[in-house]
Amino acid sequence: MKKKYVLVGTGGRAEFFYGAMVRDFQETCSLVAFCDSNQTRLNYANKLLEEKYNVEKINTYTADRFDEMVETEKPDIVIVTSVDRTHHRYIIRAMELGCDVITEKPMTVDAEKTQAIIDTIERTGQQVRVTFNYRYAPHNTKIRELIRDGVIGEVNSVHFEWALDTQHGADYFRRWHRDKRNSGGLLVHKSTHHFDLVNFWLNTEPETVYATGGLRFYGKENAERRGETKFYQRAHGSEHAKNDPFAIDLEANEHLKSMYLEAEKEDGYQRDQSVFGDGINIEDTLGVVVTYKNKAILTYSLNAYLPWEGFQIAFNGSKGRIEVQVREQSYINSGGEKGDEGKLKEKVLRVIPMFGEPYEVEVEEKEGGHGGGDPELLNDLFGVPKEDEFNRAASHIDGAISILTGIAGNKSLQTGQAVKVDELVNLKR
Template sequence: MRKRYAVCGVSNRAINMFIGPMLGTFSEGSELVALLDADPQRHIICKKKYAAIANVPEYAPDEFDRMVRETKPDVIIVAGRDDTHVEYIVQALARDLDVMTEKPMATTGADCRRILDAEAASKGKVTVTFNYRYAPIHRRIKEMVLEGKLGRITSIDLNWYIDTYHGASYFKRWNRLREVSGGLSIHKSSHHFDLVGWWTGQRPVEAFAYGALNYYGPDGELNPRREDGRFCGTCDVRQQCAYYMRWSSRSADIQVRDDHIGTVKVAGAGAEAQQGYTGYRPDACIYDSEINIEDTYTATVRYDGGALLSYSVNFSLPYEGYRLAINGTKGRLETTEYHMPARVPFPTPEQTIDYFPLFGSKETIHVVQREGGHGGGDPVLLEDLFLGPDPLRTYPILSGAADGAYSVGTGEAVWRSVKEGRPVRLDEVLK
């Protein structure tokens, strides 16, 4: 059966992750029937890239009802700015439609509760496209847990590192405003909290955390001059900005690949931005005073099966990746990833998994890698989304609304704990 898809939020992610594959690899079973976005320019850019959808109808955000009535989609793909997710998801569920949504599912625990309640009353279901689960290393870790190699999980150490290129990008864009992103403990860390919950098979109960804005904002130690409203493309002190010069030279911007950021061109000093979207520039100054999120967190999370997570994330480091250790009653595993090796200023080893049985010899596991975004996870996720779950896989991997809610809820509990100086229970956040 050929499914009909409507896209709400014609973002770079929507265009490259969903629309492109829908028109190519999965065209036999998929049909794009509608585009909805607040910016008509995004429709133009999307259709310029894919001429085959020139006649697909376009809709404004307040035309969801008309879109559904006229185009009769089976599935709503939600891929716009984070704060827009909840309304499209709830409206789709009210019409018994299935939903595929980018993470985070919403930006607050209260909105997650709305989605859970809407899904309970609907024939539709929500799938959250957590692609990190699909990376070959991450699937192998899940399999080792299911095989019983670690026994009952008792503790997890997860330290995530975001480099100065990727980390600074969040503070140049809309993500820097908590009211539209939920802050990075939700926008970014929900990925990490979802992984831990999926690996362990446990739900978070309570979080205690510290956080700070250490690198960005007007008090950033490397700010060349306290002044709001600057943009990298036109800034007269950009050559004194270490973050800008790390990835550029005096004569040209260096093109750096990043899975999360579209190829955006911004004209030089004295000219207008050429990024193409209306009223949007992805090169705002990382030292602006409107920034109201943190760039550093440490947290402890308690889970319902007894596991304890020790977590940290830092958004301004010399390299990108993570260090993970999972401890159980029968053993321990460790792995270290260096993400985007081309951006790491030193040689990086192949990522492996070291397994230490509680009594016995260490084993080093080399996992077969594959091509594709997010460590080879994106292509496998897309197969499950458009072809259905792999019948040969022996364990569930697609995320549902409850997974989305607990990942966002943990991120909000972390932020509330930072602000209130106390442990915060998940049932407070998701009540």
């Protein structure tokens, strides 16, 4: 029997979900309505349904009519892909109205909103699932398998370096993410993926978190310090932006033009703000130390302005070491093709036994984003899930634990002190 879905938030991430539903999961899914604060964006989502996917338009509701949508359409599941700071509002209300929820990461942005979601799950008995597609990437699953099987013994420390390049990294500083109230900063919005992977790989949870960092590259003050003087607030209509490699031209990209530029008249949101303008209060340079409940430690860094995209990681164990380097296709949201997201350009997974010769582990990549991980995630969400020995489907507990590392990191940035994760939220397990 088909389940009925509605989707809230029709911006850049939404099509990943609704496109898959109408293209690949018509036998198990019925998408019945869109909801967004912007009617122009709602109309564009419907246009994509018709012209790109050859399916009929669906009903649209503005955000102030969310309750009406749920009561009228009677969905089984609400998909939440709105601005991060609003996730909790729709997650909680959907459950109160009797729906289960699928939410894009991060589940929410701070401890108070996390607690409110946890309390509502307990009160209503509804389910919340968080979408972590990185778990499903074959190389990440293989890392979990190697550690689970004891190939390097007990893992005592992890060194994890994530690099965002000047296309993908810069994009967080053009958009709504640049305001920490919207996104929780990169430690929550982006690093939730990475902290979830460490929890998944080591099968443990964070205990204490210490973080340091700041805005070191982007922002007007940093540009002035480097002697750069050609400032503008947004790219559209600016002469200075024409020669700026960090600018995006919404007019030149039909998708971005339709989704954002033509929607500005309703809410004033500018998708193409200057990464060297005022109003940025998130960090672009971050270092985090985490101690886990199994006594392993993590040293983690994130930089959002590097010449390549991907990660380097080392696991140090009682029987050896695993080294991983993955280079990825730069993110698409500044105008590339959707299918390129997470496409691997280079991948090395090496095991170095304590006594023995190092060897590389081959990992078979499949079709689809993140090395074939995206189709598996989507099937778990919308199709008939396969038996999974690695339990990659993420619950609300997984979603909470991953963001609590970043939330604790944000608190540590403010106080200069290490933060105990268990003191932030009662997960009621």
